[in-house]
Amino acid sequence: GENVEQHPSTLSVQEGDSAVIKCTYSDSASNYFPWYKQELGKRPQLIIDIRSNVGEKKDQRIAVTLNKTAKHFSLHITETQPEDSAVYFCAASARGSSGSARQLTFGSGTQLTVLP
Amino acid sequence: NAGVTQTPKFQVLKTGQSMTLQCAQDMNHEYMSWYRQDPGMGLRLIHYSVGAGITDQGEVPNGYNVSRSTTEDFPLRLLSAAPSQTSVYFCASSSGGSGNTIYFGEGSWLTVV
Numbered sequence: 540g541e542n543v544e545q546h547p548s549t550l551s552v553q554e555g556d557s558a559v560i561k562c563t564y565s566d567s568a569s570n571y572f573p574w575y576k577q578e579l580g581k582r583p584q585l586i587i588d589i590r591s592n593v594g595e596k597k598d599q600r601i602a603v604t605l606n607k608t609a610k611h612f613s614l615h616i617t618e619t620q621p622e623d624s625a626v627y628f629c630a631a632s633a634r635g636s637s638g639s640a641r642q643l644t645f646g647s648g649t650q651l652t653v654l655p
Numbered sequence: 656n657a658g659v660t661q662t663p664k665f666q667v668l669k670t671g672q673s674m675t676l677q678c679a680q681d682m683n684h685e686y687m688s689w690y691r692q693d694p695g696m697g698l699r700l701i702h703y704s705v706g707a708g709i710t711d712q713g714e715v716p717n718g719y720n721v722s723r724s725t726t727e728d729f730p731l732r733l734l735s736a737a738p739s740q741t742s743v744y745f746c747a748s749s750s751g752g753s754g755n756t757i758y759f760g761e762g763s764w765l766t767v768v
Contacts, residue, residue: 582745582759628697642688643757645697
């Protein structure tokens with residue numbers, strides 16, 4: 540099945556600096572790569588996603604890049620703010636055991652702390 | 656439109672007890688799934704369903720049962736609780752497979768003593 544590795548596990552940046560989180564995946568058939576943000580005690584919430592036919596996608600201060608040849612994708616947050624502090628998860632689509640559906644496999648998460 | 660609703664939010668069980676985590680969605684989503692979240696391990700898929708009457712195993716299915724008798728409901732049953740099942744459980748739904756936005760419930764914090 541799919542395996543997703545995420546680095547780093549913790550990341551501290553100064554307010555206003557950029558933050559980059561990287562993920563690699565193993566299943567070359569994966570074609571959907573979402574990123575989730577989870578604040579303490581809350582549910583994960585989708586912040587941006589990218590599909591395999593797109594190399595880069597931006598949404599205000601957040602961008603995601605995808606390199607299908609190398610099987611890695613990254614989250615970029617520019618002009619970080621204290622409210623960006625949270626755990627961020629990458630994920631990749633994966634086929635179910637019956638082969639009938641594709642489900643998400645998550646990375647282990649990155650704790651981002653933005654220092655004021 | 657409540658989205659994905661999970662109950663209970665907090666539960667303490669004794670080893671060997673059984674219980675059911677309830678999940679309901681009001682978005683008419685075909686796909687529903689259960690994940691568990693443990694520190695440093697992200698979210699791991701337990702079971703999922705692609706529609707009423709259809710379920711399949713995820714990455715960590717042992718010790719859990721599911722059923723999908725209606726489109727709206729997808730309960731998760733712990734057959735005989737073990738301390739290793741202490742975790743945060745998230746139910747999720749989406750309109751159709753991977754590639755569509757997954758919406759999570761608020762989570763259920765389960766402690767097995």
